[in-house]
Amino acid sequence: MNTPSFAWEEINVLETAIDDMNPEFYAYIIEKLLSEGARDAYLQPIIMKKGRPGVLLKVLVHRQNLNQILDIIFTETSTLGVRVRTENRAFLFRDFITVHTQYGPVRVKTACTGDGKKPLRYSPEYEDCKRLAIEKKVPLQDVYTAALVLAKSRNKVKNNGES
Numbered sequence: 131m132n133t134p135s136f137a138w139e140e141i142n143v144l145e146t147a148i149d150d151m152n153p154e155f156y157a158y159i160i161e162k163l164l165s166e167g168a169r170d171a172y173l174q175p176i177i178m179k180k181g182r183p184g185v186l187l188k189v190l191v192h193r194q195n196l197n198q199i200l201d202i203i204f205t206e207t208s209t210l211g212v213r214v215r216t217e218n219r220a221f222l223f224r225d226f227i228t229v230h231t232q233y234g235p236v237r238v239k240t241a242c243t244g245d246g247k248k249p250l251r252y253s254p255e256y257e258d259c260k261r262l263a264i265e266k267k268v269p270l271q272d273v274y275t276a277a278l279v280l281a282k283s284r285n286k287v288k289n290n291g292e293s
Contacts, residue, residue: 135243141169141219142191144199146209147176149184156185159206166202167195190219222250229280233262236277252281 156173163171170190178184187207191199196214203212222241229236236258240249254277263270 136220136222139219139221140193140216142193142196143215143217144187144189144191144196144203145213146187146203146207146211147178147184148187148207148209149178149182151208153185155206159187159202162202162206163189163199166198167191168199226255227281227284229277229284231262231273231276231280233266233268233273233276236262236273238277238281240281249281252278254278254281 160171160173168189168191172188174186174188176184176186187203187209189199189203200212200214203209223243225240225242226237227240229238237255239253239255241251241253242249254274256274259270259273259277262268262273266273
């Protein structure tokens with residue numbers, strides 16, 4: 131079995147522990163960070179000093195977006211400081227295709243080898259599937275599965291046609 135091709139990049143990792151903020155704000159903050167250039171953002175439950183429950187906010191961001199993302203963290207959270215470090219990250223190349231299911235069009239993210247020719251994995255976009263499930267009054271899983279099957283079969287047809 132061939133090892134998948136991948137690429138390397140430098141990424142900034144931002145971390146801050148929060149224990150004194152309304153937890154209802156977290157979803158908004160994560161959405162805002164992602165929409166403003168963060169590559170990823172997530173929360174992790176932690177136990178802080180004196181046994182207080184808290185949340186670790188972790189954000190991955192490219193250098194060119196670092197100050198903008200830090201500004202959001204300082205403006206939208208109760209933190210007084212953010213740890214910043216640079217790490218190396220290995221990643222697969224990504225692309226999007228659109229498949230046309232019986233419910234409507236769904237964007238599907240593909241994780242590909244370095245040459246971009248061989249998709250390794252497919253992931254239908256949740257928001258597209260959710261929207262169609264609500265519109266068509268069908269289970270979300272049905273829309274997701276239909277998109278996944280079409281994406282996989284599209285790749286088989288493409289590969290068979292190139293032989």
